[in-house]
Amino acid sequence: MIHMKKSIIIIFRCISSMVLYTGCNSLLDxxxxxxxxxxxxxxxxxxxxxxxxxxxxxxxxAINTTYYMEDRGDAFEPGLEAGLSTPWxxxxxxxxxxxxxxxxxxxxxxxxxxxxxxxxxxSEPANKSRIMAETRFLRASAYFFLIRIWGKAPLITxxxxxDHVPMPARAPLNDVMAQxxxxxxxxxxxxxxxxxxxxxxxxxxATFALKADVLLWKAKVLKGGNADLEAxxxxxxxxxxxxxxxxxxxxxxxxxxRKGKEIIFAIHxxxxxxxxxxxxxxxxxxxxxxxxxxxxxxxxxxxxxxxxRKYARSSYAPSVKLEDLYLKNPDDKRLNESIIKALAPDGTxxxxxxxxxxxxxxxxxxxxxxxxxxxxxxxxxxxxxAEALAALNRVSEAVAELNKVRARAGIAAYPGAQxxxxxxxxILDERFRELYLELKxxxxxxRFHAGGSINVYQEVPNLAGKQTPLYFPIPRPQIDLNPNLExxxxx
Numbered sequence: 001m002i003h004m005k006k007s008i009i010i011i012f013r014c015i016s017s018m019v020l021y022t023g024c025n026s027l028l029d030x031x032x033x034x035x036x037x038x039x040x041x042x043x044x045x046x047x048x049x050x051x052x053x054x055x056x057x058x059x060x061x062a063i064n065t066t067y068y069m070e071d072r073g074d075a076f077e078p079g080l081e082a083g084l085s086t087p088w089x090x091x092x093x094x095x096x097x098x099x100x101x102x103x104x105x106x107x108x109x110x111x112x113x114x115x116x117x118x119x120x121x122x123s124e125p126a127n128k129s130r131i132m133a134e135t136r137f138l139r140a141s142a143y144f145f146l147i148r149i150w151g152k153a154p155l156i157t158x159x160x161x162x163d164h165v166p167m168p169a170r171a172p173l174n175d176v177m178a179q180x181x182x183x184x185x186x187x188x189x190x191x192x193x194x195x196x197x198x199x200x201x202x203x204x205x206a207t208f209a210l211k212a213d214v215l216l217w218k219a220k221v222l223k224g225g226n227a228d229l230e231a232x233x234x235x236x237x238x239x240x241x242x243x244x245x246x247x248x249x250x251x252x253x254x255x256x257x258r259k260g261k262e263i264i265f266a267i268h269x270x271x272x273x274x275x276x277x278x279x280x281x282x283x284x285x286x287x288x289x290x291x292x293x294x295x296x297x298x299x300x301x302x303x304x305x306x307x308x309r310k311y312a313r314s315s316y317a318p319s320v321k322l323e324d325l326y327l328k329n330p331d332d333k334r335l336n337e338s339i340i341k342a343l344a345p346d347g348t349x350x351x352x353x354x355x356x357x358x359x360x361x362x363x364x365x366x367x368x369x370x371x372x373x374x375x376x377x378x379x380x381x382x383x384x385x386a387e388a389l390a391a392l393n394r395v396s397e398a399v400a401e402l403n404k405v406r407a408r409a410g411i412a413a414y415p416g417a418q419x420x421x422x423x424x425x426x427i428l429d430e431r432f433r434e435l436y437l438e439l440k441x442x443x444x445x446x447r448f449h450a451g452g453s454i455n456v457y458q459e460v461p462n463l464a465g466k467q468t469p470l471y472f473p474i475p476r477p478q479i480d481l482n483p484n485l486e487x488x489x490x491x
Contacts, residue, residue: 042116045123052131055109056201059138060267062102063439064373066284066316068149068472070124073441074460075432080295080351083288087472090462094491097473100150103142110139111159126192133190137202137210140183142274144214147176151471151488155179169484177218178432184211195242199258199266200372208239209376212384217443219391220451229388236384237266243378245408249337253356258372262379266372269358282367286437288315289354291342299342299350306340306358308367317352321461322436325429329411338436342438356437374438379405383431390424391451398423405434424453446470 040045070076071087113135122128146153155171157179184207191204195347215232218224246252246262258266269284283396290312296302318339326335340355360368382404389398395418402423403413416422418481428448431440447457449470457463469490479485 018064020051024339027364029244040200042120045120045128046390048113048117048120048122048128048131051109051113051117052134055106055135055138056267058102058106058109059142060082062142062143063375066285066288066439068097068145069439069442070437071442073445073458074321075319075441076289077319077352079314079317079353080287080291081314083308083313088316088462088467090468092473092491094473094476094487096478097491099147099478100153100477103146104154106126106142107139107156108159110142111157114139115159129190129192130197133187133204134202136183136187136190137207140180140187140214141210143180144210144217145175147173147180148406148446149219149350149472152176154485166318167482167484170486173222177222180214181211181218183317184214196329199263200268202265203241205241205243206376208235208380209264209381211235212239212381212388213376216384216387217447218304219388219486220400220447226392229391233385233388236381236388237377240378240381245404247408249334249409250356252374252377253371254357255371257374260377262377263374264376264378264381266374266377268372271362271368271369271370278288283311284359284371284373285355285439286354286371287312287359289317289437290314290369291351295351296342298344300345300443301340301343304340305342305353306355306361306367308359308369310366311368314351314353314371316346318354322432325433329406329409331410331412332433333410334433353442354437379408379434380430380438380440381435382432383427386427386430387424390420390427393420394425395420398427402427402430405430421453424448424451428453 065069065086066076071085072090076088086096094226112134117128117135120128128415143153143155152170153176154168155176156168187202187207188204191207194204196203196205201228212223212232212235215224215228215235219226219228219232243264244261246260248311251257252260252262254260256268257263258268270303287308291305291307291314293307295314296305296307299305323335323339325369326332326338336355338354338356339352341352342350344350357369358373359367359368359371382401386398386401389395389401399414399418406414414426416426425448428444435441435444445454445456445459448454449459457466467490469488471488471490473488473491474485476487479487
């Protein structure tokens, strides 16, 4: 591990024409970006547009994992192959702590775009405005990931371009939150259209969705109050404009799902993409819950299972807790669309696997997990509204929103008690059923715990009896090299 100023320095040695980062193997052991190199690159609008494309690739690389947003929750049990992470076991320590370099790569790229892109003329001013807006969105989203994972984080809003930059300390949570909201508000003013240019890129509706997410976190985790809840309601409403729920649940996860009528923002995969010096295939994170073919060869329903010869590794299986939650409503259509069991000829279960993000089976090759990564969609906005309304003690209105999602799932209207805490728990359960494996579960548990609806140490089996902090630690070598960094509280 190297100190922070090298962790966030990345890019220009990996540029060739406008295809960025291709062939860049190590993103840490590089020198600071020099002003000479910068001056040689930032010349045309094509340079700016191409650099943004590379930044999206870095963003996808950073979020294409269950490690941070799923593993610490209760959605997974051990699968058929080894590979359980330290977050899943809840055995996080500073000696084996994860690094935040991928998120700071995104932030550094955004800082460069904002500094150098602003001074370049575009033939269509709207295109420049959109790029600056998307850049603000990506930086806000990256910082939002950081504060949900690590809590306090270094706040860096200018690119690191020489060796004389002071090594940063971790900024207070409220300072980072203020920067996130400032970037969101700036993006809102910059987008030249109200709707979508491309759902595979950030947009004004996606920025409203991010704002709703951020404000719910601010209200509950940072104790922001009712004004944030009201603003989250408004943002979720605006993010939902012009969208409709898919009538059929599985269509949400079709390979090219960013074109779906429910999608707000989804990151695209392409089967033929390669990554790394070994030319290995880049695959969707859900491949960790799919079986290799050898594990299901004798299954009577083999042809219904999204197995792969090369690209799957069933490190995890969907949890029994999740399945039981679906079974609370026997007519819930999402159960079979989310979980599939491999059945032996004698009827016994050989394995349990994800059935949502099935990818594409290429007859001449293999199944490749190329479903888009869904960042935000309409059903989540509806559940954001339900959550904010319940937190405001507008319980009957919250239940009305909750029932919209239940109706698409084919289950009856919520029949339970109408008190605030009970309804909040039901909203959390509904988010689990609806958004399983969409990188939402751990932040949901954290947020509802902070809001007083649940005790996360009683919800997650591997947290029972522990006092493990809910934020992640940072690596001890990082602190040794940057004395301005302090370890996360509790480690």
